[in-house]
Amino acid sequence: MRYEVEELELAFIDLVKRERPIAAIFTVIISFLPALFLVNVVEQYFILNVVAIIFCMPAIMGFFVRYFGRLYSGASRVPLTMVYIFLYFWFGIYSEAKTFWFLVMPISAAVLYTISRVKLSRSQEFAIQHHLLKPFDVKVDSNVKKIFIPLLSISFIVTIGLYLWTNKSSKCLEDIESNNKSSIVASCTFDKYNTLEAFFDADEDVLINSFGTFQSPTAEAMLIKQKAESGEPFYQQLYWVMLKIIYQSVTSESVSLANIFYNEEEHWLTIAADSGFEPAMKINIHSILRSEPTTTKQKNQAIELAIKLIEKNAKHKNLLDRSHTLITEQDVEDLYVRQSNNLESLEFEQLENILHAFKHGVYFYYLSDFDNQVNVSHGHKKSIKVTRQLDQSIDVLKIMSEKFKNADASYSVFKMLLGKSDSIEVIKYLTRAAEQGRTDAYTKLGIYYYCLNQKVDSLTWLKKAIEMSDTAAIEIQSKVIRNEPIPECSGNTIKL
Structure with a gap:
């Protein structure tokens, strides 16, 4: 098929006009997250995970770039590939990915580079080849511009963003240093919350970089703690909220660190409650209520805090009622x-x-x-x-035996008195245990009376034991009938 030069020139001009390298870079950044989502979905399946990392993730991003960027030249696709490699490495380091993630990076980047090229028609392919042999009279950016202008543009935007972020971050420290309490919460949470109560009541997980971590606090966090230790109620409350909301996620890997953190948090909880901070007061009261039985001091503390809460809000009357009924x-x-x-x-x-x-x-x-x-x-x-x-x-056992006719209690008294009291009281409780239904007590009574040469009484008790299915009594009964000796009757004492 032959094409006229004018027709090829128009096709080439259309390609040049529709190409958007900067939009392509932004598309790579935006589509990176949904592509990662696919990788996370199949993470537990090794083969699928490998396919997703090497092919599916860059392919998804490539198709997005193809639609929004309309890139046709290799030079235009170099910047977005570089951005992809940066994002790929950044995520790998951030998520502590395995070595395999980094090894397959060149293949994944090559897939993106290939798929991101817009699908060309036959006339557009001929137009590009014609332009390489005999350039059209069309203004086309050089390959150097196609590579560096998008990179410079994205770098400029990132730099401006970092500058604004840094300025906003520094306002938190400035407000703390100037003691501007009215705006500290807003500036330190980047205008997400305006009051300590709103900050504390946040439903979602709060990620605020202004305060660092419990192990590595920022200058802002250390200054807040310093002011809290000096006795300023606002900073005492703010520092406790930081501990509770920001630093709460202490890793269980370090038991010693967790113990230090929870002791610190409990210490500042009490201080924040005493300073009148409503959320801390409620938590402190509930903590005391859960620790029942508690000390008298803690009960009085719960009552005092509940009274202060009612002064702020009458709906907390139930906490006062519960505090009064606390068991110490x-x-x-x-x-x-x-x-x-x-x-x-x-x-x-x-x-x-x-x-x-x-x-x-x-x-x-x-x-x-x-x-x-x-x-x-x-x-x-x-x-x-x-x-x-x-x-x-x-x-106690004697009362259980006499008042409640408990056979086990009677038998326990018999065992405890055995060898320590006169035989009359010992046999009294053994007899009571038998009469109350203790089977082995019948057998022991049979042995006892046989040792005293009271054969009739012995056989009477042994018969009752046999009737209650005590197999040990059968053997003893046969010996009693034949007047044979038994071990329990040897010596001067009866062994029951």
Whole structure:
């Protein structure tokens, strides 16, 4: 097919006019994020991830560039490829990508360079070849201009942006140094928040570079802390908000750092609450409420803070009510002492609790122990540590045995008295345990009476034990019937 020179010239002029190298660079920058999204989606699948990095990501960006940039010459595609390589390296370093990410970079860049070229018609291909042999009378930028002008343009824009960002960043430090409290929050958060309350109540994750990190604070952050330590309430509140909102994401990799951070945050929480900062006051009260049982000092602190909150906003009255009903460690200790001194008046479950406290040094309580309107089944079970009193546990067991006819308690008293008390009291509780349904108590009574040569009584108790399916009693019964000796009766003492 033959084309007229005029026709080729028009096709070439159209190519030159439609080519937009600067727009192409911006397209690369903008399309980089959606292309990365595809890579992240298939990250867990190695083969798909490799294909996405090498081919799919640059291909997506190339098609965007082809549509918006309309680039036809190789020189025009060099700048955008350089920008792509920069973004590729930057993201790899920022995300701590594996070595493979950097090794395949040349292939990925080559894919972008190839696909970003606009698809040409046959006449446009001939027009380019004709221009190379015999240039048209059309003004076309040199390859040097095509490469460096877009790069200079993007560099200028980036420089202006950095300059404006730096100026805006420096205003934060200037406001702190000049003590301009009315605009510190706005300038340090780049006009995102105007008040400390708004800053604290931010729903999204807050990323503010003005304060650095807990390990590496900026000059602004260190100056704020210095002013906070000098006793200025505004800076005390601001520093606590920084700790809570900006520095909260302490990595769990360093336990020692996490401990230092949380001690610091707790310290400034108390100070911010005492200075009247509403969010800190609410958090402090809720923290005390969750730590029940608490100390009397903490309870009084919660009440004081709740009263201050009500003065600011009456809707916080419920916090005052809850603070008044807080259970302190002293309240629980007083309850424990009262119950320990009045065992006869206690219910069976309460006696079990006191017995556990005497034996193990842990006393449990329910909210219903202090508020009759709380259902015990829904009350939170909590505990305090008390002094163990093993020698007094027998008093609890005796009441459980006598008042509540508990066989296990009777048997426990028998075991505790064995070898320490006269045989009459020992057998009294063993007999009571048997009468209350303790199977092994029947067997032991049979042994006891056989050792005393009371064969009839022995067989009576052993028969009851056998009726209750105690297999050990069968063997003993046969020996009693045949008057054979048993180990429990050897010597001067009966071994039960």
